[in-house]
Structures are given as structure tokens and as C-alpha cells.
Amino acid sequence: MSLASALDKLATFRTNNTRASQETFKNASVIMKTARKLGDDGWAVLEQLLLASVDIGRLDVADQCLRQLSDRFPDSPRVDVLTGIRMEATEPPDVVLQYYEQLLDADSANAAVWKRKISVLRRIGKIEKAVEELSQLLDTFYNDVDGWLELADIYTTCNQYTQALQALSHALLLAPQNPFYVLQFAETAYTAGDLPLALKTFLVFVDMWERDLDSPKGKPPVGVAVRAWMGIKLCSRRLMLSSSPSVSNTPVPKTLNLIEELATERVLAAYSSKGTASRGKAAEGKDVVISWIGAR
């Protein structure tokens, strides 16, 4: 593994927020051994290595990183958060919460500390308190997309799908260009029992996903579009069997039959040999998909 490729990989992980801790640990350890002076990038790598080490349980390495970072940046709020994360690995939750409280007393605008506190509350099962604090945080920092997604996730795991949809719609407003939030919204709407809304949102996803492709209609769907077409098939089939109430008052499209037919065609195309040609392999489990498509 060369130094340049390791640095490149770590920079990509940082940009994409990838939590590939094993790999991060491997790459960052190489760098730390070979290069002492990396300039500002070095500190970012050190922070990355610290988080990965906590994640994979190499607390000895984490402590080394933390020591170097706090020597270089005393009183940095960012290092304060890292100290907290390191504490979370071994200290009892109430000790960590107390530490976060102290930091927040000194600076109530430190959103990163606030979010750590909320995640500890959630971990120890104080869900109501976590929701309350997260809602307050989002009142203050409305633009925090991750915060809205976390709120949606909490509501979903508590079976409160309507609230989850509300939280997700804020994430959609803030990041309308991200198709994955649309997909999550569609699947949440389905889980909430609002089939017309789910169908509509799956279709919006496909529209966004195919916007950047050349002549998508002539080609089999690829990637996560297959998931959306299966969702469309599921929703349209159920809506054809029986009407379903929509809490959001979303109308059922008049062309439901055509949508269902199109979804059938699209899913089958994805599993055809042409659909997987670019992968150089055949689709797996095609027979069960075909009988699912034809069933009922």
C-alpha cells in the first residue's frame, strides 16, 4: 500500500463520511508509521484514526491519537467532542452525560456535543428525552439534515411513522437533490400504510434517478432503481386489489394499470441478460422474482 493511495482513500472516506473503520485503521496506521509530518492533513487523519480505533476497540491507539491532538489543540471544542467519544467507549453513561453537560454549560451552541449527548440518551433508552432534546436542537439548527434523519429513525423504530414522515420531509426540503432521502420517504410512507403517497414517491425517485442517464427508457434499470421499481410494483398491485386510504390525501393515479404493467416490464428487464450485461454475470434468484411478479 503506497502512502499516496492510502492518503487518497482516507480523504475519500472523510468526504463521503464513510464509516469503514477496519480499512480506515489499516490505511491510517500505514501513514502514521511512515510519515511524521503531513501538515494539516495529518491532523485530519489523526482524528480519523482515533474514531476508527474507538470503533474497532483499539483504545490504546485511540488514546495516543487523543493525546497528540489535545497537545496540539488545547481547548479545541472539536477535541472536546473526541474526548467525549473516547469516554463513551469505557465510561458509564452518566459520567459521559455529565461531561457533555459541562461542555454545554460553557458553550450551548456546540451542536456536535449536543448531538453526542442525544445519542447517549438514545443508547440508554431515554427515548423521550432524546426526542425532546433533538427537537430543540433542530429548532436551533434547522439546517442539520443528519439531525432530521436521526429524528426520523427514532420515530420509525418506535412505530410512529407519521412523525417519521414529517421529519423526513424536512430533510427533503433541505437536501432535495438527494434521491436516497426520497426513497426512504417512499418506504416510510408504505410502512405508515399510505400506499398512494408511497407509490407517488417511488415514482419521484425513479424520475430523479434516471434524470442523469442517457435515454433511460430504452435500457434496463440498474442499481437501486430496481428497488424502486419493485416498490412501485408492490404498491400498484395492492392498490389495484383494494382501495387504500391516504392520510396525506394523495390521489391514486388514473393510469394505475399502466404503471403496474410498466413496473412489471422494468423489473423483468433488470433481471434479463441485457440488464446484467454490464456486470458480466447473470441475475441471481430470477425464478423467484418472476413468480413474484406474476403472482396474485
Added chain:
Amino acid sequence: MSQYSVSALAYFKILFHAAKHPHSSVNGVLLGKVERSGKINIIDAIPLLHHWTSLSPMMEIGLDLAGQHAQSAGLDLVGYYQACERIDDTSLAPVGEKIAENLRDGFKNAIALVIDGEKLGSGDVALVPYLPQGTVWRPCSGETTAFSTGSNFQLTSPDLPRRALAYVSEGRHESFGDFDDHLEDVTIDWLRNIACIPSDI
């Protein structure tokens, strides 16, 4: 109470699935057959989700497809498994309970297995069996600890946890794929995962 036995194939697949996604909850279904004695053999497992395990549309489709696959292999869907997001969490509720309950409609002795993250690295059996008591699913607490001698829950061989651990440290789980993966790339073999399965089982 029925007896349950977990095969090497099922045990390895469940552990590979959990090991592949250490930060997320994962879930899947158990395939098996009832012996003449009434003992339930859990023969295989099919991994379903790791993205949004609390959302139902892909779960419904995955269950449907897995059910058909089981049928063509002459097996039943005999249970559900999941690993929680946090290592110290071995609870089934609320989503897992709902799915396991639905499986009971098709198989009355359906079981749920939750992965015990704390035991994953120890070489002990890292599974907590759940069975329904009335309408609530509870971890089985009999006179004997699950998977110990004399318990109603057994592995087909006592060395499975140790072997699973060795396979994971070799990185065998890295190419393991579930239904979520398959929905992004339909060439991923989520029903069988042949590439990850040791050739001697």
C-alpha cells in the same frame, strides 16, 4: 416444548451477516424442516436487510421471495433472526416481534434468534433464542442455558462458534450479500451466498 437445532450453514450465515454490518441492525429468515420426532432443524438462513430494518416494503418482498425459495428447496420458513445496532442490545421488539409473529401464521413453532454481540468474539454461542409466551416474545429462560448440554436449543456441532470466528477473521464475510445488496446489484447471490460458504459444509 419443541427442540431446535441450528446447522453450520445457518449459523455461519447469520454471523457473517452481523459481522459484515457491525454498525447497523440486520435481519433475515431461517429455513428448516421438522423431523419425525418433532425436532425442528434450522438448516439454512437467508439474509434480508441492513439499511432500514424497521421499514416494511422490501421486507415484505424479501419474505415473499425467500418463502418461494424455501418451498422449492423443500423447506419451511421456521423463524427470523436479527442483530441489533448496538452490541449490548439483544432485544427483539418491536419490529422483530411483528415479523416473527407473522411467521407463526405459516409455521406454528416459529422461533426468533437475536445475535448476542457481546459473545460474538468469545467463541461462545452468540445467539439468544426467543419464543412467544402468549402474545409476547421472550428470551427462553429454561432450567438450562440455551445451547448448553441438555438444552432444547443445540448447534449441530459445538465447534461452530469457534469456526465462525476464524472465518470472520479471514474476512470470509466480506463478500456476503443480503436482499438489500441484491436490490442494488441483482447479480448478488443473496439466496445462497455460495461464494462465502466453506466447501466442507
